[in-house]
Amino acid sequence: MRIGYPCINRTVECKGDRTFRLKSYSESRLVATVTDNLNCLLKMLQFNTAHDILFFRITSDLVPFASHPICQFDWQQAFLNRFQEIGEFTRSHYMRLSMHPDQFTLINSVDERVFETSVRELIYHATTLDSMGLDCSAKIQIHLGGVYGDKRKSMHRFVQRFHHLPERIKGRLVIENDDRNYTLNDCMTVYDAIGIPVVLDVFHHEVNGSGETLSQAFHRFVKTWTEEDGLPIVHYSSQRTGSRRGSHAESIDLRDFHSFLEKTKPFDFDVMLEIKDKEKSAVKAVKTAMHDDRFLRFKTE
DNA sequence: CCCTGTCAAGTCACG
DNA sequence: CGTGACTTGACAGGG
Numbered sequence: 306m307r308i309g310y311p312c313i314n315r316t317v318e319c320k321g322d323r324t325f326r327l328k329s330y331s332e333s334r335l336v337a338t339v340t341d342n343l344n345c346l347l348k349m350l351q352f353n354t355a356h357d358i359l360f361f362r363i364t365s366d367l368v369p370f371a372s373h374p375i376c377q378f379d380w381q382q383a384f385l386n387r388f389q390e391i392g393e394f395t396r397s398h399y400m401r402l403s404m405h406p407d408q409f410t411l412i413n414s415v416d417e418r419v420f421e422t423s424v425r426e427l428i429y430h431a432t433t434l435d436s437m438g439l440d441c442s443a444k445i446q447i448h449l450g451g452v453y454g455d456k457r458k459s460m461h462r463f464v465q466r467f468h469h470l471p472e473r474i475k476g477r478l479v480i481e482n483d484d485r486n487y488t489l490n491d492c493m494t495v496y497d498a499i500g501i502p503v504v505l506d507v508f509h510h511e512v513n514g515s516g517e518t519l520s521q522a523f524h525r526f527v528k529t530w531t532e533e534d535g536l537p538i539v540h541y542s543s544q545r546t547g548s549r550r551g552s553h554a555e556s557i558d559l560r561d562f563h564s565f566l567e568k569t570k571p572f573d574f575d576v577m578l579e580i581k582d583k584e585k586s587a588v589k590a591v592k593t594a595m596h597d598d599r600f601l602r603f604k605t606e
Numbered sequence: 607c608c609c610t611g612t613c614a615a616g617t618c619a620c621g
Numbered sequence: 622c623g624t625g626a627c628t629t630g631a632c633a634g635g636g
Contacts, residue, residue, distance in 0.1 A: 320631095322630095323631090324631090325632065325633090326613065326632060326633065327613080327614060328613095329632085370614075372614095372615095373614060373615085375614090407615085407616095407627095408615090408616065408617075408627070409614075409616055410615085410616090411615095411616065414616075416616090422615065423615090426615085450616090451616075451617050451618080452618085453617085485618080485627095486617095486618090
């Protein structure tokens with residue numbers, strides 16, 4: 306079991322997701338920003354290993370406008386050395402990286418053009434992980450997408466479109482149950498069609514479930530992961546007390562997390578904490594998991 | 607320097 | 622049909 310958090314670390318003094326306005330795009334601006342972002346990414350990874358945090362999501366803002374037509378710059382080549390250093394650091398610490406394109410990436414959109422821009426965006430994400438020399442356990446995680454008034458058809462469209470994706474995207478792509486539209490059961494249906502691993506978001510499963518208990522959900526989704534996909538990925542977050550159902554808590558509830566660890570035995574998996582205060586909660590979670598065999602086994606590896 | 611409207615992209619709920 | 626939420630900060634231009 307690895308424990309991780311997404312994208313941002315407020316303890317290190319740098320920012321790894323700096324961007325700029327499209328209107329102020331220039332090659333030199335891009336180079337300067339990406340240089341800073343990569344430097345900061347390495348700093349965050351160093352922070353993580355120092356705190357036994359071995360799972361991390363890279364921000365999609367790492368290379369601003371990477372998939373936009375305005376960007377004609379060969380950033381992959383220009384930063385290849387830096388990417389490889391970061392990949393080497395990651396591998397040598399048995400760390401796992403992932404990425405999560407934002408809500409504009411829609412494989413199943415009814416609009417063909419939206420699908421095409423989504424493919425460009427996925428190519429950017431895959432290129433980033435490829436450049437670091439990471440194996441297929443470094444996943445790109447998305448949701449199934451919109452419903453467009455007909456869920457069954459929209460799921461079918463996802464399956465059809467998946468077949469048209471480049472292999473290097475297919476090998477990294479995983480789907481996650483969301484809090485409104487697609488449940489774990491829906492993801493499993495898509496898995497049955499194309500064999501794509503399913504990320505279980507336990508919070509979304511509580512808010513928008515398909516009837517399974519936590520244990521039943523684990524039994525189902527774990528089977529979608531093969532050896533080369535790496536350990537199954539779980540997203541964990543907690544409800545912000547007194548706030549809208551579905552909104553994320555400011556900081557981790559350690560009693561709930563402890564109980565989550567107990568309830569999910571003996572399954573082994575990597576857990577991404579989707580909590581507002583990011584690395585602070587991750588540090589706490591690591592302390593809580595310190596006596597868990599699944600976590601220890603990994604730490605001493 | 608400070609303030610604040612706005613920021614690449616889509617979908618859905620709501621009025 | 623138009624607007625805000627999703628989620629949030631900070632870019633960038635104007636005062």
